[in-house]
Amino acid sequence: MHLTRFVTTRLFSVSSTPERASKKLISIDSIKELHAHLIRTQLHTDPSSISPVIRSYALSRSHLNKAHFVFDQIHRPTLLVFNHMIHGLSQSDQPRKALHMYCKMCLQGLPGDNLTFIFVFKACARLKDVFEGQKVHAHALKPGFGSYLFVSNALIHMYGSCGELDFARKVFNEMFERDLVSWNSLICGYSQCNRFEEVLGLFDSMQAASVKADAVTMVKVVLACIYLANWDVADSMVKFIKKNDIEIDVYLGNTLIDMYGRRGLVDLAREVFNRMQERNIVTWNAMITGYAKARNLVEGRKLFDDMPRKDVISWTSMIAGYSQANKFDEAVKLFRQMMLAKVKPDEITVATVLSACSHLGLLDIGEAIHDYIKSHGVKEDVYVGNSLIDMYFKCGVVEKALLVFREIKRKDSVSWNSVISGLAVNGFANHALELFEQMLRVGVRPTHGTFVGILLACSHAGLIEEGLKYFDSMEEVYGLTPEMKHYGCVIDLLSRSGNLDRAYDFINAMPIVPSVVVWRILLSACKLHENLALAEIVTTKLLEFDPSNSGNYVLLSNTYAGSGRWDDAGRIRELMEESSVQKPSGWSSIEVNGVSPNKLNQR
Numbered sequence: 001m002h003l004t005r006f007v008t009t010r011l012f013s014v015s016s017t018p019e020r021a022s023k024k025l026i027s028i029d030s031i032k033e034l035h036a037h038l039i040r041t042q043l044h045t046d047p048s049s050i051s052p053v054i055r056s057y058a059l060s061r062s063h064l065n066k067a068h069f070v071f072d073q074i075h076r077p078t079l080l081v082f083n084h085m086i087h088g089l090s091q092s093d094q095p096r097k098a099l100h101m102y103c104k105m106c107l108q109g110l111p112g113d114n115l116t117f118i119f120v121f122k123a124c125a126r127l128k129d130v131f132e133g134q135k136v137h138a139h140a141l142k143p144g145f146g147s148y149l150f151v152s153n154a155l156i157h158m159y160g161s162c163g164e165l166d167f168a169r170k171v172f173n174e175m176f177e178r179d180l181v182s183w184n185s186l187i188c189g190y191s192q193c194n195r196f197e198e199v200l201g202l203f204d205s206m207q208a209a210s211v212k213a214d215a216v217t218m219v220k221v222v223l224a225c226i227y228l229a230n231w232d233v234a235d236s237m238v239k240f241i242k243k244n245d246i247e248i249d250v251y252l253g254n255t256l257i258d259m260y261g262r263r264g265l266v267d268l269a270r271e272v273f274n275r276m277q278e279r280n281i282v283t284w285n286a287m288i289t290g291y292a293k294a295r296n297l298v299e300g301r302k303l304f305d306d307m308p309r310k311d312v313i314s315w316t317s318m319i320a321g322y323s324q325a326n327k328f329d330e331a332v333k334l335f336r337q338m339m340l341a342k343v344k345p346d347e348i349t350v351a352t353v354l355s356a357c358s359h360l361g362l363l364d365i366g367e368a369i370h371d372y373i374k375s376h377g378v379k380e381d382v383y384v385g386n387s388l389i390d391m392y393f394k395c396g397v398v399e400k401a402l403l404v405f406r407e408i409k410r411k412d413s414v415s416w417n418s419v420i421s422g423l424a425v426n427g428f429a430n431h432a433l434e435l436f437e438q439m440l441r442v443g444v445r446p447t448h449g450t451f452v453g454i455l456l457a458c459s460h461a462g463l464i465e466e467g468l469k470y471f472d473s474m475e476e477v478y479g480l481t482p483e484m485k486h487y488g489c490v491i492d493l494l495s496r497s498g499n500l501d502r503a504y505d506f507i508n509a510m511p512i513v514p515s516v517v518v519w520r521i522l523l524s525a526c527k528l529h530e531n532l533a534l535a536e537i538v539t540t541k542l543l544e545f546d547p548s549n550s551g552n553y554v555l556l557s558n559t560y561a562g563s564g565r566w567d568d569a570g571r572i573r574e575l576m577e578e579s580s581v582q583k584p585s586g587w588s589s590i591e592v593n594g595v596s597p598n599k600l601n602q603r
Contacts (some may be wrong), residue, residue, distance in 0.1 A: 028063065031056040035070070044070070047078040047203055058088025079105070081459025083115050090123040098123035099132055111138065114148045121154040130162035153181045160189020178209075183217050196224035200233065213244070215252040222255045226262060234259055250278045253285050266299070280368050285313045292321025297330075310341070316349040319356075328356040332365060345372075347379045354387040363395040386414050393422030413447050421453035429461035448480055455489035459496055467493045494524030500534050516545050 035044070035053045043049040050070060057067035071077065071085055082105040089098035105112065112120070117140045124133035137155060140146045146155070150373050152175050159168035175182060180332050183206045190198045203221045206213065209408060213221075218241055225234035238256070241248065248256070253276040260269035269290045276283060284307050291300030304310070304318045315338045322331035335353045338345065345353075350369055357366040358492035373380055385408040392401035405411070405419045416439045423432035436454055439446065446454075451474050458467030471490055474480040487510055494503035503522055507514050519542045 028056065028060060034449065045073050045075060047076065047081050050074065051078070051080050053374040055087075058084050059091075061092055064088055077105075078442060079110050079116070081567055083113070083119065086116060086119045090119045090126070095123040095126040096150060099127075099129075102136070112145075114145050114151050115144055117151050118154045121158040123149075124562075125154075125158040125161035127164050129169075130159070130164050133158045133162065134167075141255060147176065149175070149177055149179060150184070150301055153179075153185050156182060156185040156189065160185060160192060163193050165189055165193055165195065166439070175466055178211070180214060180217075183209075183211055184214070185218060185219075187220050191220040191223060193226070196227050199224040200228075200230075213240075213246065214581060215249045218246055219252050219255050222252070222259055226259050231263060248272070248276065250276065250280055250283065253279075254282050254400055256590065257283065257286040257290060259294055261286060264290075264294045266290045266294045266296055281307075281311055281314065282311060285311075285317055288314060288321070289317045292317055292324065295321075295325050297321055297325060297327070306362065310343065312343055312346050314350060315341075315343055316346070316352060320352045323352050325357050326359075328359045332360065332362065344376065344446075345378060347381050347384045350378055351384050351387040354355040354384075354391045354597065358387075358391040358394040361395055363391075363397065366391045366395065374508075380468065382408055382410055382412050382415060386412075386418050389415065389418045393418070393426060396426060398423070398426050411444070413444055416444055417447065417449040417453055420450060424453050424457035424460055424467060427460065429463070432457035433463075433466075446478055446480075448483060448486070452485055452489060453483075455486060455493060459493040460488060462497055464493060464497055464499065467481040482514065484515050484518065487512070487514070488521060491518055491521045495522055498525075498529050500525055500529060500531050505532060505538075516542060517547070 038044040057063040086098045086101050120136050145151050155171045156168045256272045257269045319331045388404045389401045422433045444448050454470050523538045
């Protein structure tokens, strides 16, 4: 019995709360020794003797089944033993069993105590089961445990986790006493429900109540500033953290790095990173993402290479950084290294690399990634499907793009837009228009992107009147205000068919100021159709907007040359020189055995 008393004393002598009890570490070997001793002395079915064994087994995830086995041998488990089991189950990967254990306890006529309800509310929070939580809440009110501080805090956490903020606020408002955990639990609930304005309001109320915030509070407050893009308040929170000597732990540090990274303030993010005494992989990933967003890929890559451990997010962040900076070769190259490192890509990784393949025209690599997705269980969601559609269309493989489109179970508007635009630019205008009608039949509402594809299809097919009808329907039928890209498509539609005067009139009637691109579309058409008079007018407009662009001069000069007006062509060249406009050096791409140098570098 001496060993029993020794271990029991070590377990509970300093534990007055569940939090402190759970942090008290006992060697499993010592517990096994105690268990063996109790079996030898026939005390393994005695609740008071076996209680510390059950507690230790229950709080060890790898020994939870053993706790069940020991528990089942007890003839009449006490409240303490039930609490140990409920506690262990509530924080395990099977919290539902904590509720079953609580029901079993109630059936045996045992009333719960404050610890019981804390553990059960924790299980309900993890399950997001507000129905069971409310039933247990009613049980807690009868003996008066609802007024206990720790029980109320657990209730706020449970209701907040279930998204029932009105109930959480009611419990909070009715508390006779509140501590930091009370405030943090409510703030966390509002944060989980994306009620970020209320998070900031609660923080102000917390300060008015003279409750000192901690790192947990500040994580949620800074996170609210991030989602609201309220950088003035975010900066004031940084000052608050410094003024109140709040310890920047790994979670708060990660949040601050994310906040600075989203704003492109990578130097300030790096200061936080360098000061952090503890870092985890999220810290490194947040810093790399910040560098990628700021297009500082040199420093980002240095940090990436120095990482002690890389996960899929690390690789994806760096690959995305290269892709966003149009360094598609580097993105594909790094993906190859990721594969060699045997890190399994996720759906975001493959979608990012597929986008790079689209820009480079790397059909062979894109197809290899598609095969990998099928054979390695990468989640083939709509995001990946849309990337595959885009890649196949840009590489001219229309049949495979359509096959992927048909296989997507839950198509979104991007799926439809991608296939309509892809068909249009690949010369299947009528098919694109048919799919648009099908899109409407299945109830998918068109977006601005949809009409870009539709207008492109009409332009490529020479369907002028149909295209103009679709353009008018944007606002009249679907309430979509046309954007510059739509006006550009209409100019292209009219210009391709030689309706240059009509295109010019359309530009002059635009309700928004025409962009340089719109005028340049018309100027290119003037060259194609040798309309010198209109070309001169359009060039004058272009030079008003963009006098330093050599392309405007070159287009007009080439138009004159194409019509045999060499003197006028020379005059434009002289004007270009007098205006100190430089024509950029040209370059061309050749293929060796059907492969461009860019592709050869990737092999």
